[in-house]
Amino acid sequence: MQERDTAQDVLSLGTSHFREANERIRDQLERVDRLTLEEVFAQRYLGCALPQGKHLAIHGTPGNDMAAYLDGGTIEVFGSAQDQIGNTMNDGEVIIHGRCGDAAGYAMRGGCIFIRDDCGWRAGINMKEYQDKQPIIVIGGDAGSFLGEYMAGGTILLLGNPGDHLATGMHGGVIYLREPPSTHALSSGITIAPLAEEDRVRIEQLLGRYRACFAGEVRANIPADAEEFLKLVPASSRPYASLYAN
Amino acid sequence: MFDRKVPTYKVLRDREACTNCGACVRQCSYGVHRIDEQSGKLVADHGACVNCQRCVLMCPPRAIAITKWPQVGTGSAVWTPDHMKDIAKQARTGAVLLSSMGNPEPYPTYWDHLLLNASQVTNPSIDPLREPMETRVFLGSRPVALRVNTRQHAVISDMPPQLRLDVPIMFSAMSFGSISLNTQRALALAAEELGTYFNCGEGGLHPDLERYANNTIVQVASGRFGVNPQYLNNAAAIEIKIGQGAKPGIGGHLPGEKIDGEVSRTRMIPEGTDAISPAPHHDIYSIEDLRQLIFSLKEATRYRKPIAVKIAAVHNAAAIASGMARAGADIIVIDGFRGGTGAAPKRIRNNVGIPIELALAAVDERLREEGIRSTVSLVVSGTIRDSADIVRAIALGADAVSIGSAALIAIGCHQCGDCASGRCNWGIATQDPALTKRIHPQSAAERIVNLVRAWNKEIEEMMGGMGINAIDSLRGNRLMLRGVGLNQKELDILGVKHAGE
Incomplete structure (x- = not known):
């Protein structure tokens, strides 16, 4: 060296x-x-x-x-x-001026990851939150399959398109998307919900941070506000509550 | 009627001895005993009884006994009442059946078919009461060759970090959530007193236990609960949990109702949500990926802690263990199919995995064949019931063993097998404050210490009888074992001769 x-x-x-x-x-x-x-x-x-x-x-x-x-x-x-x-x-910030591979932010509990372009499969898998620890992943491009699998908390903001098996087993947290996912891509037990005021504030804040990181580097238009977004949340924080009998 | 809800147990009450004191009512979290308002007499809800025997032992005049429900079963040797009960329960609920503790099915227990040797006339036995016996064990990886500066009497080789065990017995991983904090406290205190280690399991480490760092092994499982740099560094070693004997191949779900304030704080997840450990680690799909996780933990702890990897005993355990050793694991941990659990799907617990005795023999043999056995330590668990099982395990090739069920039995567990309900009357597998206070950490620790010290003395006696004065000379010494009632294939796998040979 x-x-x-x-x-x-x-x-x-x-x-x-x-x-x-x-x-x-x-x-x-x-x-x-x-x-x-x-x-x-x-x-x-x-x-x-x-x-x-x-x-x-x-x-x-x-x-x-x-x-x-x-x-x-x-x-x-x-x-x-x-x-x-x-x-x-656990905490901190990662900024990628490019794309990243699979399983970004696996089981992350805090801090934020900003990815300028695409990410591979299983981003945000088993991401979780606890009290003031609220992890965030912002993906500027497309995401591979299984985005937010087993997600238990935190926020994922996706500017591009998701892959298949979106949010399989998700039981906490929120994923913001621009296009409604096709029914076969979206896993069961996930609800598409309209944005609340706090979601708008949140999205615009994250878009602002994305822009600050990557402005001038991306060719596609970065959305100006939260208008075209929708959110995915789990229908239940206990998706497997009736799976077992003792 | 369709549900076959015939009670399993019947509560017998000796009306003459019973003083109507109501201790049984207070002791039972299942609500089996109650005082009938009209008659003022104690009555029992037999169907709710799980036969934990708390009331039996706490009844001052010893007026209670539990028997099997007297109804004879219908069916046959094939269609047993148990099978029919399970079918009825699943017909009612449509659910996966949950169970607790280890595999209860009558598969062969190979420990019971292995007899120990003793010296007679030649190679005289050693009396441990007046001669020094060594039961200390070091766990960790070792260099292939040790370079020594003979002039300075110093080891030059770079020595990887080692765990020192004063007894060849550790405590198996049991998470806060599956067991109570008082039970974990007892295990931590006992580990400190004995010079060994307790394992906090995959549910994080409660702040009250951080002071036992030198006697703690922390676990990293697929859910990564409570894992952060502080957790990893506040321990003597780190164990990557790939699998567990009671439920090989699947993850774990700690149901939301067990995630109370303290469990939530320790796991670092919100109260009341399910704590889901996915079946695989999603960063491990190969031996190469395992190596990557092992080294990420080594990097995070600056190569100061040994890294253990735990798998369930499964068909290809030997080949997997070889891969684990080559992936950089310092300690290989194998848990047999009779190993306990707080909760596992019943069909998995009863049908998946293999006996620890066969897995251990196969793994040790394979690592020796490949010339890498001496570079890695081997720890086994999954029904170590007494000190003779430990001697057998070490003679089959283990460096040390872990005990879980035995340690819990020492502090009250009666193996009723209803841990998953969270209503443990012995205060072990529960988070209910009214029940957990039944475990007093100091006195429970004392009982565990007594047990392990007694076992260690017995190990010394058995070793002495063989003419062996150091546990290192027993390790892999299969000539000290003989099989009884085993066929040739079993003897070959265990690497032992038949008794009489």
Whole structure:
């Protein structure tokens, strides 16, 4: 691994192994709060459990499980990300100037993920909320199948189209969409509900943040307000209440 | 009439001995006993009784006994009353049947077919009362070769983190939600006192238990309840739960009515919602993916904690265990099909998985064949009923065992098998404050400590009898075992000779 110049806040990862790369990153972050990673070649676990007050800017392609267990830190990727970004993340912010792979935000409990373009399958699976921990995923493009599977809390805002098996087993939280999903794509036990005033405020706030992150980068028009959105919520927080008999 | 609601048990009350004190009424959360308003006499709702025997033991004049309902069953050896009752219940509800504790079906228990050896004349036995015996065990991965600087008497090899167990017995994963906090407190206190570990299960770690971090194994399951960097680092080791002996291949649903304030706080989910653990981890679809999760946990804890991976004993356990070892698991945990549970679908519990004895023998054999057994630790669970079962398990190749049901029985569990109802009269499998206060953490811990210390003494005695003074010399030492009443195939899988050979 080579360190560019003497600048403490830039690290070039090259083809170094993830264990070595992450150790260098942690060492560097003991000294500085903001670190830029260059020539990133799919190293896994970048920003793993990154705490509050620390920031990573990533140039190149981060590997799987980026921002796993993220704990308040912020990560901005100038390119696309791979699978399982924000796995079990607790707090913080992830911004992807590109697309990302499967299972983004698996079991995330807090913080937010902004994806400029598409995401793979199973985004937001098992996402959950608790008190002031209200996780958010904003997807600028299309989502793969099983968006919001087993979702138990939090918010997903999708600007593009969802795939099949939308919200299978969802029992908490809310998904905002622009087009009503086809009946075969939508899983049973999910209700399409009209927006309330608080939903509008929420959506417009998130659109504003999306615009602030990616304005000038996206060709499609970013919706100006919440007018064309609808929301999906679970019909019950206990979808399996009558599944079992003791 | 169609529902075949014939009671299972009958409450017998000795009217002469009964003083009408009403203790039984107060003790029973199922409402079996009540005082009849008209006659002023104690009467019983037999159909509600689950035979937990709380009233039997708490009745001051010992006036209560529970028997089976005297009605003879109809049907045949094939169409048993149990099958017909289940059919009736499902015809009524259309629901999946739920059950608790381990597989109760009369499958072979191989522990009962394995006899231990003892020294006679040659290789004399050792008296543990006056000679040192070593039952300490270290769990974790080990380098293939150990490099030592002989001049400085120091190990140079990079040693992975190890767990030190003063006894070869840990406590199985039981989550807060499935058991009461007082029960978890008792297990934590006992683990600390014994120099071993309790496992908080997949329901997060309650703040009151954080002080036992050095004796805690935290679990990461598919629902990821309560998992954050603080949780992962506030433990001696982390266990990835892939499966559990009582319900291989499926996830778990803790129903909303069990998610009260404290359980909600610990799992970090809202009160009253179902806590759903999906069947698979959705970031694991292969051994390579398992490796990815193992290393994400190692990264999150800076490689300071051993990572265990727990699977249910299933048909291909040996090949899977080999993959787990190669995926970077430091400890392989295998739970047999008789392992207990707070709730599992009855058909899964009764029909899926294999006995731990066969899985253990197959896994140990496979890892040895591949030359990787010494690089990883092996822990087994699923009906360890006494110290002889532990000696058998270690001789079949385990490094240590975990006990769940035995520890609960030590503090009152009577194996009535109704944990899922959440009304446990012994204060174990319930969140009802009126019931959970029946477990006093300190005195319950003392009973668990007594049990484990007694077992450890018995292990020392059995080892001494074999002429073995360190548990390391017993591990995988299958010559210390002989089978009785087993066919050749079973003997081959267990890797033991028949008694007399």
